[in-house]
Amino acid sequence: MKVLHIITGLGVGGAERQLQTLLRRLPARCEVVTLSNPGPVAEALRADGVPVTDLGMRGNRDLRALPRLVRTIRRGRYDIVHTHLYRACVYGRPAARLAGVRAVVATEHSLGEHGIEGRPLRRTTRALYRATEKLGALTVAVSPTVAGRLDRWGVPAERIEVIPNAIDPARFRFAPAARRVVRARLGLDPDALVLAGVGRLVPGKRFDLLVRAAARVPQARVVLAGEGPEAEPLRRLAAGLGVADRVRLVGECDGPGVAGLLSAADVFVSCSPEETFGVAVLEALAAGLPAYYAACPAVQDLPPGEAPGARRIDPDPEALAAAVRREAAAGPRRYPVPAAVHRYGVAAAADRLMALYGRLHTAVAAPRPPSMLLASAFPPPFVFPSPGPEPPRTPEPAQRAGGGPR
Template sequence: MAGAAAGGAELFFERLCIAQAKAGVPVLPVIRRDEARLARLKAGGLTPRELRFGGQADLLTRPKLNAALRAFHPDVVVAWMNRAARFSPSGPWTLAGRLGGFYDLSYYKRCEHLVGNTHGLVAWMIRQGWPQDRAHYVPNFATDIRNVEPWRPPEIPPGVPFILALGRLHTNKAFDVLIRAMKRLPGVRLMIAGEGPEREMLETLVRTERVRDRVFMPGWADAARLVRACDVLVCPSRHEPLGNVVLEGFSGVRPVVAAASQGPRELIVHGRNGLLAAIDDDAALATEIARALGDHALARRLALAGRATYDRQFAPQPVLEAWLGFMRNVAPDPSVQPGV
């Protein structure tokens, strides 16, 4: 995995590797150099290998990766997103590419199989010409945070409605829409926990919308404790292939309101385990947030149904079983317990 220091796909890679190792699957994580990621994987009982995963002029990563894999003797090699797929060599293993978005499939030309974390993504791969029998759905899991101690930030007084959004400050996440929605939600406090290139623009928008006293952007924070403390978790993304934040809300037994982008639309049945609003529509988003905040019985029903969805499909155990089944099916010798 050669992704960024933070992000849903990258952090799920870490969680999956650690969970697989704890379940007895031999795992060798090969990662782009990153001290924090290295430390987390080591703390999870793994011995990662760090490589450069540079640009076109990087001529050393592929042979070093090839040597590391041949020494480890895996049955299945999973290339986690574009850059990893570009460097991953063919060998006596099954090479699979794992996509968390609608990426250019030319990066995956050496892969024998592709994995998508939503049904919509798998259907898109097939429409792009990828063989149906080599396109596989395996979902993400979210950490179980139901018993995490909630933490309400000091900026948000007790008894004041508290909505939370999490993620990279990027145009795809549509935090601008959520900030504009705040004008329609008097008395409500919003925390956007994340960092990214849109910070300056969002801070300017907070000032121009005159909601500086009710919107806080502290950077990356303790997401699990914030989720457990919030009244509503909001995912306003205009483009979201999955929506790990929705799964975090389900896990934390919080009502979730999301824009109806690709991933949330697949995860949420409107009115049953969450609420959906039109994409890029601050008025519609505000209406659904106000609905969840104003009807405590509805909010509780949504939260419990979201948790039930999590337990059935997106908790560690069912997802680990799905990954193990996938690896057994594609390994060169299906009778062998796969290493990855």
């Protein structure tokens, strides 16, 4: 089976890293098209032997990308086209159908209650998403939480399938040697209490709460992995609170870098009040860390007791500071890798995705003329709305000194 994955960009983000993780396990011939930004994940995919094509798209309104994408799909003679992230779905699903591919699946990575990938959910955003969704065969939700949001948008239940995000627990196993090396590189004392955060440095992630909490706990040090427009505001906040020497922003990190950071840390914190999954929390649990989160569907959607090292907290600096003080009093500790982490193993996710591909490939009927396909999805007098300006996506290394909702 030959599969083309279309993604908006390949910087170090949660969806991007998730694609890389899955492609290492999928028993299919996979190729990738990135609409723009062939960043570090593109290099990593090529190193893994996955062909990557950069479409060179110049923005959401670069409509020239659509015929280029149609030609790319036709030349490749793909059995399945799989799209990831908003812009790739908006362009990829019509392009696939125009190219004669009817087995079109999308993964919805980042649909929140009030935004999608940092983009406000305006009427035109939702209309364009809904219209192009009709050109696909199925949408994969990365959690039951996301499936519920799709349902409330009006996506038919039979066109939604939950396949949770995946994690390779072995890649994040605690490594004492990495702990020593990363702490030395960052200038952190061996006995310092280190709080780690991983994700895009954007307002919605609320890393400012972590900085404010650390200011209330003198022995705490903060290390944030990620890039984004909030980097400078966070530095100014740390300086204003008198803790600039206790806050490290280490920039964008890939998977191995995140693993090293988690080994160096004592506590993981995710202050984001809205997440679609929460891979970064699972990675922290795989490293044996106590993990505090404001929202994490990956844990919240599970039966109680499957993630004893994870604790939900209010996104409030004093509540977080109180939790950090308790961790300081308990001293450094590592938990056994919990059942929650193993539940989301990458091998199981790859098997489920391949089974889905097989069903779609078998079920699709003979191709119909592109004009009929477009007419059914965009009945007159439909006006193709503009996606609007592309918000900055500094990956979440994931999510991410090592990455997301990451």
